[in-house]
Amino acid sequence: MNDHALRVYDSILGLQCDADNPTPLVRLNRVAPFEHTQVYAKLEWYNPFGAVKDRVAANLVSDGEERGTVHAGQKLVEPTSGNTGMALAMIANARGYSLTTPLSSEIPLEKRTMLRFFGADVMELQDTLCPAPGAPEGAIAKATEIGGRPDFHMLNQYVNEANPEAHYKTTGPEIWRQTAGAVTHFVAGLGTCGTITGTGRFLKEQRAGVQVVGVYPTEGHDIPGVRSLRQLQQTQLYRPDEYDAQVEVANQQAFDLCLRLNREESITAGPSSAMALAGAFATVPDEPGNVVVVIFPDSAFKYASSVVKHLPQLARGAQAGNGAGPNPLLERMRENVRGNPELTIDVDDAHEQWRREKPFVLDVRPAGQYDEAHIPGAINIPLAELGENAEYLAVLPRDFDAPVLSVCQRGNASLSGLLFLKSLGYRNVRSINGGTLAWREKGYATDSE
Ligand SMILES: Cc1ncc(COP(=O)(O)O)c(C=O)c1O
CATH class of the missing domain: 3.40.50.1100 (Rossmann fold)
Structure with a gap:
């Protein structure tokens, strides 16, 4: 019963x-x-x-x-x-x-x-x-x-x-x-x-x-x-x-x-x-x-x-440092490269380079933001995963002199992407100032997933 x-x-x-x-x-x-x-x-x-x-x-x-x-x-x-x-x-x-x-x-x-x-x-x-x-x-x-x-x-x-x-x-x-x-x-x-x-x-x-x-x-x-x-x-x-x-x-x-x-x-x-x-x-x-x-x-x-x-804020690593404020070490590293004309590029110049040379574009934002709108052809490897998975090496260009652009939402996290790529040996990398938001504000083309 x-x-x-x-x-x-x-x-x-x-x-x-x-x-x-x-x-x-x-x-x-x-x-x-x-x-x-x-x-x-x-x-x-x-x-x-x-x-x-x-x-x-x-x-x-x-x-x-x-x-x-x-x-x-x-x-x-x-x-x-x-x-x-x-x-x-x-x-x-x-x-x-x-x-x-x-x-x-x-x-x-x-x-x-x-x-x-x-x-x-x-x-x-x-x-x-x-x-x-x-x-x-x-x-x-x-x-x-x-x-x-x-x-x-x-x-x-x-x-x-x-x-x-x-x-x-x-x-x-x-x-x-x-x-x-x-x-x-x-x-x-x-x-x-x-x-x-x-x-x-x-x-x-x-x-x-x-x-x-x-x-x-x-x-x-x-x-x-x-x-x-x-x-x-x-x-x-x-x-x-x-x-x-x-x-x-x-x-x-x-x-x-x-x-x-x-x-x-x-x-x-x-x-x-x-x-x-x-x-x-x-x-x-x-x-x-x-x-x-x-x-x-x-x-x-x-x-x-x-x-x-x-909800990209839930991704692994996204909440690291919560309550502890920004990571001062990371900020110091970014400050060292921010505004450096050898290592960063304005959005108009980036667009021109993207149009002419078709550089490799690495988008380091969480997948949700990337899916919403990204530079056409950009490859997404979220910053939190960049150093974690050796398989990503196969995705990056073989030629260390190939032109590479690092991009994020506002041009901050992409500085870390740039440093990471530099440390792997890429010689021709730049981080896009203002990130995807600046790119979109200019009305440049984006793709979504
Ligand atoms: C998670 C979930 N939400 C909503 C629905 C919709 O219900 P229904 O198929 O009766 O319209 C379903 C049905 O498959 C479901 O699995």
């Missing part, structure tokens, strides 16, 4: 959520910019396998079992951005199935590793972060091909109505009961759209006035699990006519709010949770009686590599 009050279960599957065993709703007290509107986060990592997708995986499998498409010893295949795969892998283990997951190699290493750890057969493909149905070499095409084989079955969370149905049967009733019917706004990030479509439908059936808000990231984002407006057009369960509002949130805004959620609310939310929350802040008015529930799909623990990319 499963006993939710005592939290004693016959098996791990007994922990799956429903109105009697809901995931927690936690009030946000510090980050919300409201005086009257109450904001609650629904913490989906309290599902047994760590994400909102546990609900979907369980319903996809039980629906398949009921229909007879999934039976003893079944080989399952599913294209997945990670969370559905992880939940399916665990349910497959518990119920005696196997799982093959074709996925994009851009999915965070943490998720790919855990899928293998859970026992899935992971096939890494050159695909976008969110699998695109049209891509012939992509995860969806591969899974469809494998799913066509007689011994395999593809559950297909992108089209299967059992996906939104999972939320209609569990997430919606949980929220209705947990708020005693007081919920006025329901906000969710848009991925397969199972969450918003299923939960939104249930809540609107209880009270038609409940506002359903979908949140999506800007084009070119790298928030796992969610889709830009263009990517959403390929998603069959995306039913915009059933939502009251949709709002776009910028990548960096999501990562910045993610940091605040962890530090100010002590809620270990991941990036797509923060994206949804930023969308709620942008759309819900501050009025007495408003009760907002925002889905927080999973926690930050799977996303160390993503958050470091966007």
Whole structure:
């Protein structure tokens, strides 16, 4: 017998959520910019396998079992951005199935590793972060091909109505009961759209006035699990006519709010949770009686590599000297070369040299800043890593007389890059005064990743 009050279960599957065993709703007290509107986060990592997708995986499998498409010893295949795969892998283990997951190699290493750890057969493909149905070499095409084989079955969370149905049967009733019917706004990030479509439908059936808000990231984002407006057009369960509002949130805004959620609310939310929350802040008015529930799909623990990319202050070495102020030794070394015409170069001259000679440009900023905008062709080796990894030697020019420019954000850290290159034996190196900011102010071309 499963006993939710005592939290004693016959098996791990007994922990799956429903109105009697809901995931927690936690009030946000510090980050919300409201005086009257109450904001609650629904913490989906309290599902047994760590994400909102546990609900979907369980319903996809039980629906398949009921229909007879999934039976003893079944080989399952599913294209997945990670969370559905992880939940399916665990349910497959518990119920005696196997799982093959074709996925994009851009999915965070943490998720790919855990899928293998859970026992899935992971096939890494050159695909976008969110699998695109049209891509012939992509995860969806591969899974469809494998799913066509007689011994395999593809559950297909992108089209299967059992996906939104999972939320209609569990997430919606949980929220209705947990708020005693007081919920006025329901906000969710848009991925397969199972969450918003299923939960939104249930809540609107209880009270038609409940506002359903979908949140999506800007084009070119790298928030796992969610889709830009263009990517959403390929998603069959995306039913915009059933939502009251949709709002776009910028990548960096999501990562910045993610940091605040962890530090100010002590809620270990991941990036797509923060994206949804930023969308709620942008759309819900501050009025007495408003009760907002925002889905927080999973926690930050799977996303160390993503958050470091966007919050460069977290990178190894970036916090060295914190509290101790600037490093006087480093400053003295930089002062010795700052303004030296043999070793530094003004941004206009650097641009002219870049245009004429195509020098080797070493950008020593953290990866996040480099990704945003860098001199075309520049190679990024963050200063903190420059002396750490012998492999970087292979990236640098072989000719010690080759022209080399060192660049950073403002022309300070690049002086250390210059000294490092000098100490390796490069004779023709200069540091760009004013750095990438000065380059951009002049309107010179940059690339982004
Ligand atoms: C981390 C994360 N956030 C958000 C979502 C979006 O949920 P849905 O697919 O139900 O739209 C997903 C789904 O994959 C996810 O994994």
